[in-house]
Amino acid sequence: MKNVDPIIAIHNVTKYYDRFRALNNVSLDIFPGEKVVVLGPSGSGKSTLLRTINQLETIDSGTIIVDEHNLGDPGEDIHKIRMNMGMVFQSFNLYRHKTVLENLTLAPIKLRKMHPDEAKSLAMVLLEKVGISDKAASYPAMLSGGQQQRVAIARALAMEPKIMLFDEPTSALDPEMIGEVLEVMVKLAQEGMTMIVVTHEMGFAREVADKIIFMDGGEIIESETPERFFENPSQERTIKFLEQIL
Amino acid sequence: MKNVDPIIAIHNVTKYYDRFRALNNVSLDIFPGEKVVVLGPSGSGKSTLLRTINQLETIDSGTIIVDEHNLGDPGEDIHKIRMNMGMVFQSFNLYRHKTVLENLTLAPIKLRKMHPDEAKSLAMVLLEKVGISDKAASYPAMLSGGQQQRVAIARALAMEPKIMLFDEPTSALDPEMIGEVLEVMVKLAQEGMTMIVVTHEMGFAREVADKIIFMDGGEIIESETPERFFENPSQERTIKFLEQIL
Amino acid sequence: MKKIDIGDGAAIPSPDDKQLLSAWWIAFVGTIALLIALPIYDPDTYGAVLAFIPDGIQVTFEVTILSIALALIIGLITGLGRISENRIFNLLASLYVEVVRGIPLLVQLFYIYFALGRIVQVPDIVAAVIAMSFCYGAYMGEVFRAGIMSIDFGQSEAALAQGFNKAQTMRYVILPQAWRTILPPVGNEFIALLKDTSLVSILAVADILRRGREYAASSFDYFETYTIIALVYLLITLILSKLLAHMEQRLNYYEKR
Amino acid sequence: MKKIDIGDGAAIPSPDDKQLLSAWWIAFVGTIALLIALPIYDPDTYGAVLAFIPDGIQVTFEVTILSIALALIIGLITGLGRISENRIFNLLASLYVEVVRGIPLLVQLFYIYFALGRIVQVPDIVAAVIAMSFCYGAYMGEVFRAGIMSIDFGQSEAALAQGFNKAQTMRYVILPQAWRTILPPVGNEFIALLKDTSLVSILAVADILRRGREYAASSFDYFETYTIIALVYLLITLILSKLLAHMEQRLNYYEKR
């Protein structure tokens, strides 16, 4: 895999919230098709890392290059770059005033200038894929959390992104709904999507990840394959974390 | 004990909230100096029973006689009768705009027309008794829950009542504070106060109660001494309740 | 500290407020009854006033509707300014709100009317509309600001993450949702504005009140005139407040399960 | 549905609202600067207006303070009526609120002024105060109602359980606490009322605006006159809003840990 260029290259990135250093000199390469799972205790900077990748947060130093676009370059149109990255939030964030179908078609029509009919049929395919096509005409408030999150994934996919970012996609779900969302994510992984997933679902991490990143205090402490990470953790903090969580 | 008249005599009391029957034909005698603990599952009517005794709730049928005053008699001044009954609430309900000392002196000065100096010295004695005299000048918001509840007890005692009603006085408290409140209540019991206590503190019930009332569905299911109640519960519902709670 | 929500002269009764609803009915029926009975009782005074003012009602509505439309536009811009990260834009919007709030509407009306007269020649009614909407724009700005801020920040984030820019996010995602929160206070402002248009009568715009004053000036029936005028305003605002209360209840379609 | 809290022309900046605070300072300094610079620049117009209106300022404050005092009393009674279990009392209070809210203040002013004139002999300033407070009493009633209802019901229960009757409970326990919640909106109403007293100028009460209009009518310096009047009102409300914001912050003494 290392003979191709990374699709995301993060170099020595540091990020402050006021005085608080949320990311400390983070470097990370992600290659096309790779699935990276980010683990770490609360407040360790996982969300911040994800959010700097699509520039929902600006960085203070270092560089982030996504698909050959340097995000720090003022000449780059960040909105264009974001179109190629889908993001799934812990709290779903579906457009509450739009039906499920409209949630999927809004961005393609307005941003990709897709014909509404085309956007609709693409949307229906995606809804089929996440197993929720019967709810196309419903409003988000009528859906369960698990259903909403599957729609959120489909919405992200509707822009046909090259990379998918997941920030604890199952943390806000009741236990009985976590499975249905993970299932969709596993399918997506099998289809070869490049994915960065912040999660506490160790089963998913073990099964899907090519690489596991462990963060603490704004730093990347470990970066390993799942086998090595779970069987032979090298760092003390990782061991402590795993003890708590498993 | 049964050779004196009951200080509270409740006969065939029924109480509706709209269509919902919260008390169903309840009868109960309480004698001077007696300590009655009321147990029962949530919604069984315990609070309602207590609140009908000092007429915070009106009843639909039956009679309640407190200290020889029939509460249903329109000639009776309910406010006078209430002065002889102290009530302690789950949520303390201290007057938030008054200092601890003023909480204790307000009713005696305004209702008993006590001289302010006299009210103050009585208040200080009571605060001493509940172990909180150093907070006399504080406002309720500055006190812990346990401290507030002890002030609430002292406030009720400041009117020198003949009867004290407690509605789950420790339910809103953190575990480490329950003890300090129960201690005050035990002391009060030892001094011979007539007390009706709704509580889930079984230790307190066992130690202090002369009689335990068990309610369910708005009815009194059992009325027993603590020994008989805990060792030989006769009713099925009581047994089930005790199983759950112990 | 808890905040109390008091509309400014808003008369939209909450559906929970039973007492005010029945007061509404009594007021409504009473107003209509008086508006029918008084002219029958004395056609020469009450009846004559009522016959005199209909075109004033039309003017009142014209001024109100034009003003609210303009105020909405000003309010949207002001509201966006008040939440903007652009320092200058934000400060200008805040200053506008602060100044407008600090000066009585009547003084603003006079001022704008006379100052405007020095610069451009516009019909009275246009001057009145400009003055009213300049003033109400500031209040609308606060309504928009509050409405926009009431929308969960996650909605913006989702839109930005999809590649929408800020303006698009506002247009496609935030405003359509904020509308729902904004409409009730806008309704209140509409009623308040309708009542405040009575001030333009001072500028000789021929609204309800002006017509009434003209009638009273030649007939001298002050008491009868103002009785009818008060009843007419009351009837209008009662009906409007009822309509708005109904509209509000229908707004929540996408939150229903 | 979320509710938006918009004061009616209230200008009390929340201490969190940094942008509005700095707008306050700019407005304040700017107003003072203009009030000093304009009369120096042209003493014959701006200066003359400023010299003409001081007794108007006094009248404006007199009317405002008397009206707010009376409105508070009416408001307290109305608020108690609106939460009363007594059907008649409650309905009367609700009806009063509904009717007053439905009629423009200016129309009410005219109506009460003239109607009152036919019944009793009172000086015009008293009539103005009665009219203003009749109208604001309804708004105050809603403020009192909301303030009283904001007090935890447990406070009433505790007082009743101690033997206080309802009136005593209200007086010793509820109102002293409600006051804290009521004061900020009362402050807003005070400022709103001060601005609305400009309407009494139409009743020939010699307030700021009336004095200004008189000056302009004989000097023809309309623009200059209304500039000064607007600045004077702005200065007054800016100062008042600042004072009220300070007062609000000191109100919470017994909730501090």
Place this chain on the structure above:
Amino acid sequence: YAQRTILFATDATWPPMEFVDNNKQVVGYSIDFLKAAAKEAGFKVEFKNTAWDGIFSGLLTGKYDAICSSVSITKKRQKKMDFSEPYFEVRQALVVAKDSNYTRLVDLKGKKVGAQIGTTGYFTIKKADGAIAKSYDEVGLAMEDLKVGRIDAVICDDPVAANFAMIKYHNDLKISAIVKTDKTEYYGFPVVKGNHEVLDLINKGIVAVKTKGIAKKLKEKWIGK
């Protein structure tokens, strides 16, 4: 050829000189006078109902060409505007309650006296020694206040005073005196300074109306004796 149209502002709250009738038409002595003048001099008139308070401001800023609203010709006003020839001689009347015996300005020391804002009546009170001047938006409001006793007297133009005191409020009010002034007061039609074109047209009409005796007929129609 098309006749010149001249737009006149009028505060139609001044019966019988100019007011709104039941058909919402502006009518009255001044109005008829002007209409007759227009006919004589060959121009058209249009009226715009305007509040008295801002009526001069509107003229100065060009909202209309002239004012037809019982405007008395005064020195101060002449500094700002040009006036037509006088078209009506007016005196200031003192209106008081029926049972009152105020007949001179000096009687009104310390008393409240009302007038419409910015009228010569108001300026008369201001000049009177010791009277408390109260200005109203409309003269009718002052009359109403006089009737209910909030003020002690009203000073206004005599035809207007006559209209109030003799028709509507004849049970309550009376004209107790005509205020003596050093100079006779006349109504004129003001225009913006230097607008000779309009002024000449109006003056031409006024002269014709006066000489042909139309003015006298109008006086009988609107004012009576």
